[in-house]
Amino acid sequence: MEKGKENRTQGVLKRISGPVVTAVGLDAHMYDVVKVGNEELMGEVIKIQGENIIIQVYEDTAGIRPGEPVGNTGLSLAVELGPGLLTSIYDGIQRPLEVLVDKMGNFIERGVSAPGLSHEKKWEFVPTVKKGDEVKAGDIIGTVQETNIVHKVMVPPKAKGGKIKEISGGSFTVDETVCVLEDGTEIAMLQRWPVRVPRPVTEKLNPDIPLITGQRILDGLFPIAKGGTAAIPGPFGSGKTVTQQQLAKWSDAEIVVYIGCGERGNEMTEVLTEFPELEDPKTGKPLMERTVLIANTSNMPVAAREASVYTGITIAEYFRDMGYDVSLMADSTSRWAEAMREISSRLEEMPGEEGYPAYLAARLSEFYERAGRVISLNGEGGSVSVIGAVSPPGGDFSEPVTQNTLRIVKVFWALDAKLSQRRHFPAINWLNSYSLYLDALNEWYDKEVSPEWNPLRAWAMGVLQKEAELQEIVQLVGSDALPDEEQVTIEVARMIREIFLQQNAYDAVDTFCPMSKQYDMMKAIKHFADLAHTAQAGGATPQQVIAIKSKNELPQIKFIRDYEPELEKIMKDMEAEFDAMRTV
Amino acid sequence: MKEYRTVAQIAGPLVFVEKTEPVGYSELVNIVTADGTVKRGQVLDTSDEIVVVQVFETTAGIGRDSGIRFTGETIKMPVGKDMLGRILSGGGKPIDGGPDIVPEKRLEITGAAINPYARSSPEDFIQTGISTIDGTNTLVRGQKLPIFSHRVCPTTTWRSRSPARQRCPARPKSSPWSSLRWASPGKRPTTSWPTSRRPALSSARSCS
Ligand SMILES: Nc1ncnc2c1ncn2[C@@H]1O[C@H](COP(=O)(O)OP(=O)(O)OP(=O)(O)O)[C@@H](O)[C@H]1O
Numbered sequence: 075m076e077k078g079k080e081n082r083t084q085g086v087l088k089r090i091s092g093p094v095v096t097a098v099g100l101d102a103h104m105y106d107v108v109k110v111g112n113e114e115l116m117g118e119v120i121k122i123q124g125e126n127i128i129i130q131v132y133e134d135t136a137g138i139r140p141g142e143p144v145g146n147t148g149l150s151l152a153v154e155l156g157p158g159l160l161t162s163i164y165d166g167i168q169r170p171l172e173v174l175v176d177k178m179g180n181f182i183e184r185g186v187s188a189p190g191l192s193h194e195k196k197w198e199f200v201p202t203v204k205k206g207d208e209v210k211a212g213d214i215i216g217t218v219q220e221t222n223i224v225h226k227v228m229v230p231p232k233a234k235g236g237k238i239k240e241i242s243g244g245s246f247t248v249d250e251t252v253c254v255l256e257d258g259t260e261i262a263m264l265q266r267w268p269v270r271v272p273r274p275v276t277e278k279l280n281p282d283i284p285l286i287t288g289q290r291i292l293d294g295l296f297p298i299a300k301g302g303t304a305a306i307p308g309p310f311g312s313g314k315t316v317t318q319q320q321l322a323k324w325s326d327a328e329i330v331v332y333i334g335c336g337e338r339g340n341e342m343t344e345v346l347t348e349f350p351e352l353e354d355p356k357t358g359k360p361l362m363e364r365t366v367l368i369a370n371t372s373n374m375p376v377a378a379r380e381a382s383v384y385t386g387i388t389i390a391e392y393f394r395d396m397g398y399d400v401s402l403m404a405d406s407t408s409r410w411a412e413a414m415r416e417i418s419s420r421l422e423e424m425p426g427e428e429g430y431p432a433y434l435a436a437r438l439s440e441f442y443e444r445a446g447r448v449i450s451l452n453g454e455g456g457s458v459s460v461i462g463a464v465s466p467p468g469g470d471f472s473e474p475v476t477q478n479t480l481r482i483v484k485v486f487w488a489l490d491a492k493l494s495q496r497r498h499f500p501a502i503n504w505l506n507s508y509s510l511y512l513d514a515l516n517e518w519y520d521k522e523v524s525p526e527w528n529p530l531r532a533w534a535m536g537v538l539q540k541e542a543e544l545q546e547i548v549q550l551v552g553s554d555a556l557p558d559e560e561q562v563t564i565e566v567a568r569m570i571r572e573i574f575l576q577q578n579a580y581d582a583v584d585t586f587c588p589m590s591k592q593y594d595m596m597k598a599i600k601h602f603a604d605l606a607h608t609a610q611a612g613g614a615t616p617q618q619v620i621a622i623k624s625k626n627e628l629p630q631i632k633f634i635r636d637y638e639p640e641l642e643k644i645m646k647d648m649e650a651e652f653d654a655m656r657t658v
Numbered sequence: 659m660k661e662y663r664t665v666a667q668i669a670g671p672l673v674f675v676e677k678t679e680p681v682g683y684s685e686l687v688n689i690v691t692a693d694g695t696v697k698r699g700q701v702l703d704t705s706d707e708i709v710v711v712q713v714f715e716t717t718a719g720i721g722r723d724s725g726i727r728f729t730g731e732t733i734k735m736p737v738g739k740d741m742l743g744r745i746l747s748g749g750g751k752p753i754d755g756g757p758d759i760v761p762e763k764r765l766e767i768t769g770a771a772i773n774p775y776a777r778s779s780p781e782d783f784i785q786t787g788i789s790t791i792d793g794t795n796t797l798v799r800g801q802k803l804p805i806f807s808h809r810v811c812p813t814t815t816w817r818s819r820s821p822a823r824q825r826c827p828a829r830p831k832s833s834p835w836s837s838l839r840w841a842s843p844g845k846r847p848t849t850s851w852p853t854s855r856r857p858a859l860s861s862a863r864s865c866s
């Protein structure tokens with residue numbers, strides 16, 4: 075804005091093609107925010123071609139004509155960061171949807187702006203540094219009790235820093251100065267940060283702590299690390315959204331950012347109605363208090379969908395800088411990629427594979443690269459974990475969005491239509507899925523769960539893989555043709571699938587399974603396998619082993635919160651049954 | 659209303675018009691052909707050089723001599739209680755020989771997005787009287803519902819039958835059905851129905 079006088083901040087529209095418009099007679103830089111047309115619709119410069127400034131508009135452009143004015147704000151697309159983010163629901167460009175309902179009713183109209191944070195609300199600021207202290211960019215200078223979460227007020231990342239001249243506690247709006255430095259710099263609680271630029275950190279660390287999700291197949295077989303990246307591709311109705319929402323509910327992150335990107339409005343409503351009633355298993359506080367929602371549903375403007383993902387990850391990075399573990403879900407990154415494709419085709423760019431722009435891979439990796447476990451500028455350790463749903467058309471994983479995503483992320487949870495049709499939930503295919511964090515996380519599981527855990531997991535994976543091989547034989551020659559030992563393997567594999575892997579998201583207890591319970595369940599199945607093995611060595615037939623009754627009681631411990639006495643009893647009964655077999 | 663006779667090019671459903679005054683994006687366009695027929699279209703791309711119009715019906719009869727009228731309005735439609743019981747064309751005009759609709763409002767046909775914050779969860783069960791829907795693939799008020807079909811599946815009968823029969827039973831406090839879905843289309847079987855045998859109701863899922 076403080077550019078030279080000859081700067082032309084007003085131009086005119088020359089062309090309108092859907093969400094992409096061209097202006098002339100305007101000086102602009104890439105990603106400047108502009109106001110388009112008589113209604114001042116918000117847009118962003120995405121291409122400069124000689125005199126032609128090409129802009130993507132975040133609102134519907136119907137009725138806009140060539141010749142209407144375009145004004146450059148000289149600012150880049152940025153979000154407002156400060157107290158008030160938590161529990162909010164925003165559109166793709168951080169307009170609070172709750173405020174928009176007050177301003178324009180139940181439907182979203184255009185040309186209405188609303189700041190991301192309330193500029194009137196007062197927050198109780200408590201300084202954590204004092205007059206005379208030296209502070210630098212990123213340092214924490216005080217706190218605000220935002221919800222049950224403590225919001226840490228930081229020196230903006232690009233500030234020079236210096237010695238504190240004045241700082242005092244009290245009630246402030248986000249715009250009011252809470253701290254003055256010797257050189258006169260005034261610091262308020264509000265920061266703005268351009269969404270397309272990653273916030274700086276001191277150092278990236280190796281992710282070696284798992285993000286515990288309470289979902290057995292994830293924590294048990296294919297864990298994601300805090301600061302890691304994962305993708306959930308799956309055909310229609312296979313459980314992408316349910317899995318994402320389970321992660322948003324139960325993962326042991328301190329802050330959750332949930333981006334509903336081009337999916338159903340009702341799914342956001344579900345989150346809005348459920349989350350305030352659910353308790354964080356760690357803190358006992360309503361889940362909503364740690365959550366920020368971003369909604370660009372399928373019928374909202376497509377350019378804002380492109381932006382929504384950046385808005386979300388910038389908010390996530392801001393909380394990470396305070397030292398929090400943040401997890402970000404994006405449902406669905408395919409809709410985001412389609413938004414890119416639509417804009418790109420309006421730009422008449424050379425289409426790449428399946429019409430996606432050639433920079434699809436670059437954009438996806440830029441996004442996922444913003445995940446990570448870090449030491450922030452102030453020395454706090456925090457992380458952003460990113461979990462993206464992918465909706466490949468026809469469930470075909472060879473399409474460009476899935477393929478490019480898999481090249482970047484380290485965890486692959488492959489949803490499988492066959493499993494969901496059989497109502498095996500979560501319908502994550504245990505043979506195709508993988509986690510590249512396993513080695514890095516072994517030590518944590520060793521220390522925090524049990525030294526037995528890693529061998530147990532390896533054993534379970536081995537049984538499941540063996541089952542897949544045996545199934546092929548069974549299909550050819552029938553199960554009677556299998557050696558005795560392997561008939562039991564098939565039974566044990568069935569137990570792993572039905573007891574451990576299947577988990578009901580809609581059951582009050584089973585929806586979240588603590589790591590200790592996961593361990594006990596797997597150990598119980600292994601114990602059965604061991605007893606069976608010994609019995610067979612002593613001459614028991616597979617039929618005898620499979621007929622053990624007590625093992626059929628095992629699935630129900632999923633639905634019991636204080637399951638230990640019940641599990642104890644089942645295991646005692648099981649041992650007794652095997653003992654009886656031996657004495658016969 | 660100004661009429662332009664400056665058609666520069668016609669390609670597929672697209673008509674390119676030059677030397678116009680500023681035309682709004684998405685505006686409704688009337689195209690008058692030599693024999694006086696009026697065809698409708700919509701602006702797909704507009705600039706001070708050329709305007710691209712997508713024609714809703716065939717471009718047969720449109721030529722460089724056709725007259726192009728830009729209406730200055732995006733597509734709106736008159737709506738009102740009067741519409742109940744009437745038969746309308748795809749363009750919203752009565753085709754049952756009755757009088758014009760007296761509009762209470764004129765609404766954009768593209769509609770506006772519902773603010774997700776203003777939505778409430780759909781949870782009212784709609785009874786259709788078709789057992790395979792009510793029993794296992796319950797309909798819920800406010801839900802969107804695709805019916806997937808093969809060429810010979812009788813979907814038209816189904817679609818028209820279900821609104822005619824549907825009823826909302828007394829609203830249960832919290833419906834246990836709300837999480838169920840009508841259709842989770844997987845890979846569709848490639849075989850088509852034997853035409854001689856009408857599929858029984860219970861096989862409807864394989865149509866879905
Ligand atoms: N873990 C689970 N436990 C119980 N039911 C589940 C689970 N996961 C999925 N389902 C069932 O599958 C249905 C479809 O799941 P979901 O909406 O998550 O699919 P999706 O992959 O997001 O589909 P779309 O591509 O249409 O968005 C759910 O409504 C639910 O009935």
Ligand SMILES: [Mg+2]
Pocket residue numbers: 314315316337405
């Ligand atoms: Mg979904």
